[in-house]
Amino acid sequence: MTSQLSAEPQLVEAAEGGIPSALADLGRLVRIPGIAWPAFDQEQLQRSAREIARLAEETGVFDEVAIRTAAIPETGEQGQPGILATRAARNGKPTVMLYAHHDVQPPGDEALWETPPFEPTVRDGRLYGRGAADDKAGVMAHIASLRALRETYGDDLDLGVVLFIEGEEEFGSRSFTQFLADNAEAMRSDVIVVADSGNWDSETPAVTVSLRGNAKFHLTVRTLDHASHSGMFGGAVPDAMLATVKLLATLWDDEGAVAVEGLAERDSETPAYDENTLRSETGLLPGVTPIGGGTILSRIWNKPSITVTGIDFTGVAAASNTLSSEVTVVVSARVAPGQSAQDAYDAMERHLRARAPFGAQLSFSDVDLGNGFLVDTSGWAVETARGAMRDGYGRDAVDYGVGGSIPFIADLVERYPDAQILVTGVEDPHSRAHSPNESLHLDTFRHAILAETLLLARANERTV
Numbered sequence: 001m002t003s004q005l006s007a008e009p010q011l012v013e014a015a016e017g018g019i020p021s022a023l024a025d026l027g028r029l030v031r032i033p034g035i036a037w038p039a040f041d042q043e044q045l046q047r048s049a050r051e052i053a054r055l056a057e058e059t060g061v062f063d064e065v066a067i068r069t070a071a072i073p074e075t076g077e078q079g080q081p082g083i084l085a086t087r088a089a090r091n092g093k094p095t096v097m098l099y100a101h102h103d104v105q106p107p108g109d110e111a112l113w114e115t116p117p118f119e120p121t122v123r124d125g126r127l128y129g130r131g132a133a134d135d136k137a138g139v140m141a142h143i144a145s146l147r148a149l150r151e152t153y154g155d156d157l158d159l160g161v162v163l164f165i166e167g168e169e170e171f172g173s174r175s176f177t178q179f180l181a182d183n184a185e186a187m188r189s190d191v192i193v194v195a196d197s198g199n200w201d202s203e204t205p206a207v208t209v210s211l212r213g214n215a216k217f218h219l220t221v222r223t224l225d226h227a228s229h230s231g232m233f234g235g236a237v238p239d240a241m242l243a244t245v246k247l248l249a250t251l252w253d254d255e256g257a258v259a260v261e262g263l264a265e266r267d268s269e270t271p272a273y274d275e276n277t278l279r280s281e282t283g284l285l286p287g288v289t290p291i292g293g294g295t296i297l298s299r300i301w302n303k304p305s306i307t308v309t310g311i312d313f314t315g316v317a318a319a320s321n322t323l324s325s326e327v328t329v330v331v332s333a334r335v336a337p338g339q340s341a342q343d344a345y346d347a348m349e350r351h352l353r354a355r356a357p358f359g360a361q362l363s364f365s366d367v368d369l370g371n372g373f374l375v376d377t378s379g380w381a382v383e384t385a386r387g388a389m390r391d392g393y394g395r396d397a398v399d400y401g402v403g404g405s406i407p408f409i410a411d412l413v414e415r416y417p418d419a420q421i422l423v424t425g426v427e428d429p430h431s432r433a434h435s436p437n438e439s440l441h442l443d444t445f446r447h448a449i450l451a452e453t454l455l456l457a458r459a460n461e462r463t464v
Contacts (some may be wrong), residue, residue, distance in 0.1 A: 079175025370407020
């Protein structure tokens with residue numbers, strides 16, 4: 001069998017040589033608008049699944065490749081198509097699961113895109129398009145790494161591999177737990193690589209070691225049983241928008257920090273990161289100041305945040321002189337690592353019910369909870385990943401916290417408690433995932449492929 005030391009130069013050559021093909025395949029995937037929201041053409045998601053299944057089959061690595069769905073526990077309806085490809089380990093080698101997702105966010109207002117969202121476009125060293133970074137680049141990092149392994153090792157590859165490409169991550173992973181239950185033994189792994197995170201910057205890799213949880217819900221505020229004329233009764237009758245504005249304002253203090261008793265914070269040091277960097281990475285307008293207190297990264301990684309992300313109310317074009325009877329808003333909270341999402345939601349509901357102005361009636365619905373995650377960094381897989389990143393990027397990896405959430409990781413931990421979890425990614429702070437003009441830094445993509453190829457090759461040298 002080819003040894004690690006003798007194989008690595010060929011591995012690097014194979015990985016580098018495969019990058020043009022990986023980029024071409026990524027471009028084809030970006031052209032498929034696979035969006036899991038029911039309002040969009042679901043055949044596109046099927047197309048995306050079929051294309052990725054074909055790419056997995058063509059690696060020559062797997063014993064079986066299948067497109068599968070699972071039931072959504074709450075409704076019994078079938079979830080969106082995922083790709084599950086498996087290869088059994090040999091000679092006592094570990095099995096590594098490679099996760100990514102092929103569904104993407106809706107494009108939003110296409111007028112805000114400089115180029116069409118589903119037409120991959122390269123400019124200034126970046127590939128632009130919806131899903132170019134989140135997370136079709138993660139899919140292709142896996143495929144490209146497996147191609148390099150196959151080219152180098154051939155039939156001498158003993159590593160077990162599970163490739164799981166989900167089809168509804170952006171739509172809440174509604175069938176994820178059932179998918180795990182249905183395929184528990186086929187997916188059982190020693191190491192799980194979740195390629196759906198980011199890096200410190202376009203040149204510096206990161207191992208994600210903490211993720212915030214999420215608690216999202218709809219809040220409806222009612223003050224009237226029907227709308228009334230604002231001139232005839234305004235000043236005496238509280239409309240629902242007035243009550244909603246006053247109620248929502250109690251969620252934050254004057255500095256913009258969360259002011260809800262019972263929402264926890266995590267005490268952990270963070271690397272240096274200044275306001276200029278924050279402005280560069282977020283587009284904060286001149287004169288607009290950051291919110292909260294403590295180090296900037298502690299606010300993003302270790303403290304809760306609350307955002308109002310949607311509202312059902314009369315649009316500007318149709319506005320009339322009316323006292324509104326009810327308003328519904330979507331409240332999305334990020335929960336500090338270490339606190340359960342249920343506890344965080346309970347604290348917010350208590351807070352809001354205790355502060356409803358003018359006796360307004362409140363109702364809560366569509367509650368969506370996902371726990372945060374703290375990575376155990378003591379295992380061999382994390383150390384191996386750091387070394388592979390150092391060699392693949394040419395820089396030491398940074399231990400990285402993420403303000404966003406990947407709730408299904410908690411499901412993986414529950415199902416496979418002995419597995420080591422690695423959260424990696426191909427994004428950089430300028431990728432603008434979920435936003436107009438999403439993009440992938442091409443050099444970051446190249447380094448990510450090299451690093452993952454080395455990680456898998458070095459896992460192939462271990463026994464379990």
